[in-house]
Amino acid sequence: MIELAGVTKRYGTKVVVSDLTFSVQPGAVTGFLGPNGAGKSTTMRMMLDLDRPTAGQVLIDGKRYADLQNPLRIVGALLDAKAMHGGRSARDNLMCLALSNRIPASRVDEVLEEVGLTAVARHRPKGFSLGMGQRLGIAAALLGDPEILIFDEPVNGLDPEGIHWIRMLMRSRAARGCTVLVSSHLMSEMTLTADNLVVIGQGKLLANTSMSEFIAQNSRTYVRVRTPEPEKLRDALAAAGMTVVTAPDGVFEVVDVPVEQVGDVLAAAQVGLHELSPQHASLEEAFIQMTGNATEYRSGPAAPVPGQPNGAAATPNMQQESLAAGKEA
Amino acid sequence: MADASAVLRSEWLKIRTVRSTAWTLASAFGITVVFGALLSALTNTGFHNLTKSQQLTFDPVSTSFSGGLLGQLAMIAFGVLVVGSEYTTGMIRTSLAAVPRRGTLYLCKVAVATVAALAVALVTSFVSFFVGQAALGSHSTTLGAPNVLRALIGGGLYMTLIAVFAMGVATMLRSSILAMGILMPFFFLVTEILAAVPGAKTVAHYFPDQAGRAMTRVVQDSGTPYGPWGGLAIMVLWVVAVVVGGYVVLQKRDA
Numbered sequence: 001m002i003e004l005a006g007v008t009k010r011y012g013t014k015v016v017v018s019d020l021t022f023s024v025q026p027g028a029v030t031g032f033l034g035p036n037g038a039g040k041s042t043t044m045r046m047m048l049d050l051d052r053p054t055a056g057q058v059l060i061d062g063k064r065y066a067d068l069q070n071p072l073r074i075v076g077a078l079l080d081a082k083a084m085h086g087g088r089s090a091r092d093n094l095m096c097l098a099l100s101n102r103i104p105a106s107r108v109d110e111v112l113e114e115v116g117l118t119a120v121a122r123h124r125p126k127g128f129s130l131g132m133g134q135r136l137g138i139a140a141a142l143l144g145d146p147e148i149l150i151f152d153e154p155v156n157g158l159d160p161e162g163i164h165w166i167r168m169l170m171r172s173r174a175a176r177g178c179t180v181l182v183s184s185h186l187m188s189e190m191t192l193t194a195d196n197l198v199v200i201g202q203g204k205l206l207a208n209t210s211m212s213e214f215i216a217q218n219s220r221t222y223v224r225v226r227t228p229e230p231e232k233l234r235d236a237l238a239a240a241g242m243t244v245v246t247a248p249d250g251v252f253e254v255v256d257v258p259v260e261q262v263g264d265v266l267a268a269a270q271v272g273l274h275e276l277s278p279q280h281a282s283l284e285e286a287f288i289q290m291t292g293n294a295t296e297y298r299s300g301p302a303a304p305v306p307g308q309p310n311g312a313a314a315t316p317n318m319q320q321e322s323l324a325a326g327k328e329a
Numbered sequence: 330m331a332d333a334s335a336v337l338r339s340e341w342l343k344i345r346t347v348r349s350t351a352w353t354l355a356s357a358f359g360i361t362v363v364f365g366a367l368l369s370a371l372t373n374t375g376f377h378n379l380t381k382s383q384q385l386t387f388d389p390v391s392t393s394f395s396g397g398l399l400g401q402l403a404m405i406a407f408g409v410l411v412v413g414s415e416y417t418t419g420m421i422r423t424s425l426a427a428v429p430r431r432g433t434l435y436l437c438k439v440a441v442a443t444v445a446a447l448a449v450a451l452v453t454s455f456v457s458f459f460v461g462q463a464a465l466g467s468h469s470t471t472l473g474a475p476n477v478l479r480a481l482i483g484g485g486l487y488m489t490l491i492a493v494f495a496m497g498v499a500t501m502l503r504s505s506i507l508a509m510g511i512l513m514p515f516f517f518l519v520t521e522i523l524a525a526v527p528g529a530k531t532v533a534h535y536f537p538d539q540a541g542r543a544m545t546r547v548v549q550d551s552g553t554p555y556g557p558w559g560g561l562a563i564m565v566l567w568v569v570a571v572v573v574g575g576y577v578v579l580q581k582r583d584a
Contacts, residue, residue: 045422045583045584048422048425050422050426050583050584051584052583065429066429066430069332071426071427071429072426072427077426079422079426080422082419083419083420083421083422083423084418084419084420085347085415085418085420086418087348087349087418088346088347092342092346093420096339096340096342096343096346097339097423099335099338099339100332100335100336100338100339100427100428101335102332102335140423
């Protein structure tokens, strides 16, 4: 388990990560989602004690990373595929790591086999493609057969087969009870892999929830209606037992009802319409809206999470929930 | 520090499995021996052209080791690359994730590289002596002559300490290119020039290389305010300061 408590990272006056509190649970793949520059990589580096938090702390199974004896046997991380010596053979690179953590040499050949690099084990990674470099980085992460895996954008540079392979790898490790944290800036990638979701934007925690909950709260369908007779519309829909939400610009959103039904009700009530259209908010949109708002919060005054005027109404609730969940953990 | 032996073995493998180790150390040996031999041969043939005072203060040991002025640059390259390659390749993050006790990683790396440098430097010092003395003909000295053995071991220590100095500087600068760019001209030109300028001479005496070279001579310069051991002590102080500086930077900075 990885636990972050009030982790903050400041470079000069620039706050990169702000008061992050969440935990990453074993037995699941946790997606770490945020747009580029949200602070994902910095947070992951702090988990490995490569960057020191300005405030707060990270605990790995209750210990500080620096206090772990043979940390590669507990945490395997892929942060940067190029973090190997290009002039030293793939196998020797792994051997150097193995020796430092008292991992047997046989394990080096095992992981090379697992990531499919056995044929180029004696080659120098200088000549590797991005995908091969990524596989070598993954081999290094798996070397100590760790209980915790941390992958920063692992699908970068991988071909479709490689992407499928890494997804399967993460799923199978999680199924074995491992803690798997994987970062991405793509929601679509997360929906395919993650059980849980931690969303950050501008270094702040925006959501900490299960994937299914996130989908339930964000992938909503609704019917968009525009009318010159708002009162009449409201009455008609209320009489039919439908929920209507007022959006700006004289637009109404009717939630959880098929578009045909809304049309029939409004036709029967003889409400004049300028627009009637079914809408589907994708997870990607929900994510962009959520992180886009984080930008606004940042430039505004210190208020933690103001109510949102429109759109992803679920966000403030989730923020509250995530904070509560963080405190419990 | 229970894991220091594992880290030492890991660092030893690191040093053995990159090509730069072999070519920098081989260059240090080859350049020092070859240039020492050439200068010794030239000195032998032109000895009668030297002034009386030059003949009186002639030092056959430092003459046969004069290739060290160039050879030390290869030693600097070795020291810089041992540390700097971790930064240029990004390997440092992988290394620190494996060994989060930064002091242990650093000291093990420096220790292993120092041993490798010392072995090569001692061999270099002795081989250049024997080759150089052969080239000096009638002006040569022998291993048994006063202070010769001390100067030869001094030569080995000098080249080793130069390499360790480079390791410390590269760790502080966290860059091979920057470290090379500063150290190479400094030790090849700046200290040599300053040591020859009357006003700057008194300061230049205390530069690490100028001080350390007192160890490698049998006949001391009349102008130096310290003897061979004093020179060694000054150089060691420099090296310790720089290695501690590297340690502090590694501990404080984000990787």
